[in-house]
Amino acid sequence: MIYAALKTVHVLSIIVWIGGMAFAHFFLRPTLAQLEPAVRLRLMHDVLGRFFQAVLVASLATLASGVWMIGRVAKQVVQSGGKFEMPLAWTVMAVLGVAMVAIFMHIRFALYKRLGRAVAGSDWAAGAAALAQIRTWVSVNLGLGVVILLVTLLRWTA
Ligand code: HEM
Numbered sequence: 001m002i003y004a005a006l007k008t009v010h011v012l013s014i015i016v017w018i019g020g021m022a023f024a025h026f027f028l029r030p031t032l033a034q035l036e037p038a039v040r041l042r043l044m045h046d047v048l049g050r051f052f053q054a055v056l057v058a059s060l061a062t063l064a065s066g067v068w069m070i071g072r073v074a075k076q077v078v079q080s081g082g083k084f085e086m087p088l089a090w091t092v093m094a095v096l097g098v099a100m101v102a103i104f105m106h107i108r109f110a111l112y113k114r115l116g117r118a119v120a121g122s123d124w125a126a127g128a129a130a131l132a133q134i135r136t137w138v139s140v141n142l143g144l145g146v147v148i149l150l151v152t153l154l155r156w157t158a
Helices: 002-032 037-079 088-120 124-153
Strands: none
Touching (some): 002 124, 037 124
C-alpha cells in the first residue's frame, strides 16, 4: 500500500513536471514569440514563476518518493536474507533524475533570478538572454525526462 502510494506520488509529480515543460517549450514559447519583448518577458516571468513553484514541489517529491521506494525494496530483500542489487533501469533513473533536479535548481535559482532582475530593470536584452538560457536547460531536462521514461517504461535495460 505504501509502495503504491509512493509510486502514485512519483508518477503524478513527473506528469506535472514533464507535461509542464512540454507545454511551455512547444506551445507557449512559440506563440509568444510574436509579442513585444517587454510584454513577452513580463508574461514569461510570471508564468514561469508559477510553474517553477509547482516544479520545486514536484521535483523534490519525485526524488523523495524514488529514494523511499528503493529503500523499501532494499530493506525487504535484506530482511528476507537476500542481497539487494539495484536494477539497471532504476540506476539510470536515479542518476538522470538527480541530474534533472540539479538542472532545475540551476534554472530556478540562477537563471530565473537573472530574468527577474532584468524584468525589474526593464533590461530586455538581458532578459531575452536569460530566457534563452532557461529554454536551453528546459529542453535538456525534457530530453533527460523522455530518456528516463523510455528506459523505465519500455524496459530498455532489462
Ligand atoms: C530522482 C530520482 C529518481 C529515483 C530515485 C527514482 C526511483 C524510482 C523507483 C524505485 C521506482 C519504482 C519502480 C518499480 O516499482 O518498478 C520508480 C518508478 C517510476 N519512475 Fe522513477 N525515480 C527517479 C526519478 C524519475 C524521473 C525523473 C522520472 C521521469 C522522467 C521517473 C519515472 C518513473 C516512472 C514512469 C515510474 C513507474 C515505472 C513503472 O511502474 O513501470 N523517475 N522510480
